[in-house]
Amino acid sequence: MNDSVYLKERCPVWMEGAAVCLLDQRALPHKTVILRLARYEETVGAIRQMAVRGAVAIGMTGGYAMAQAALTAPENRFWEVVERARAAIGSARPTAKNLTYAVERVHAALKKAPDVPAARRLALLEAQALYRDDARMTRRIAEVGLPLLPKKKAVLTHCNAGWLACPNWGTALAPIYLAHRKGKSVFVYATETRPRGQGAKLTTWELAQEGVSHALLADTAVGHTMAQGEIGLVIVGADRIAANGDTANKIGTYGLAVLARAHRIPFYVAAPSPTFDAECPSGREIPMEERSGEEVLQVSGLNTKGEETSVRVATAGVTTRNPAFDVTPARLIAGFVTERGIVRPTKAAIRRFLNQARRRSTTPPA
Secondary structure, three states, rough: OHHHHHHHHOOOOOEEOOEEEEOOOOOOOOOOOEEOOOHHHHHHHHHHHOOOOOOOHHHHHHHHHHHHHHHOOOOHHHHHHHHHHHHHHHHHHHHHHHHHHHHHHHHHHHHHHOHHHHHHHHHHHHHHHHHHHHHHHHHHHHHHHHHHHOOEEEEEEOOOOOOOOOOOOOOOOOHHHHHHHHOOOOEEEEOOOOOOOOHHHHHHHHHHOOOEEEEEEOOOHHHHHHOOOOEEEEEEEOEEEEOOOOOOEOOOOOHHHHHHHHOOOEEEEEHHHEEEEEOOOOOOHHHOEEEEOOOHHHHEEOOOOOEEEEEEEOOOOOOOOEEOOOEOOOOHEEEEEEEEEOOOOHHHHHHHHHHHHHHHHHOOOO
């Protein structure tokens, strides 16, 4: 398939031979740029540099990078290269659980192979199966979340949790897309999501592509908009969900959850089962990425001549903090929208959900 077919199918990452292909999200919304990465080291760099982002899309990319390493490793050093790739890919970004899940899933598949040719084949097949599973789960998330959408008020979402972040339907945006395709009226407020502006640059681009009615909302205007009674639901994605329900997502999510609770607006998190981390007891143990302060000090976009440019917005020499994620405590979350239904934010409910998901994944097809 050519690039346009992949994009039409709402797939942000795919493979062509041994090359990993990505829709470079740094170029959106102004340009469509496809990266073709020949080596797994390049794919790791693309993950670190946020050419691809969104927990599930990062995981897919990591799975393909493992397959890429297996396909390109010389036979006499095959296992050495595979193990080095496993470590590098799995640590490319620390917060998203889906990345280590995908890397370990592909690694486990290829380790079962009797020889190197079989290992190459199994790695690619498992990475492709990972994509199909992710796409299937997003469709179910769309169906499960559809009844939550308010009939007369807007939906608020933060950062980007659509098909750029998770193939086919997305997570937080999945019920919105399904409602729109069914002819239901839905209006979305997308926060700008400083400092990288994923809401302004990516979510509004997605919603415009789909024809969903929406408006961009400054991060600082959320409380006022809620107080005016305009918002009936907040739904966001997640990068990692701890065993007790504490949830890591893009910085600013915690503040939205606090505001939603103050205004009695239901706050839901949409995520597939691989985003849950049964080995992480609470939000305190979730590894938190802190990025370069330059992201806070600079903004980029088009000038009046339509040229891409970057400008400084702060006093010279000022120090910065730039945490990329925050943790929303389980007590502020109404529920998790998953491929197996709404899951309550409690240890017991999450444990049952993960046990069910595990049994299904290990049951051979009839």
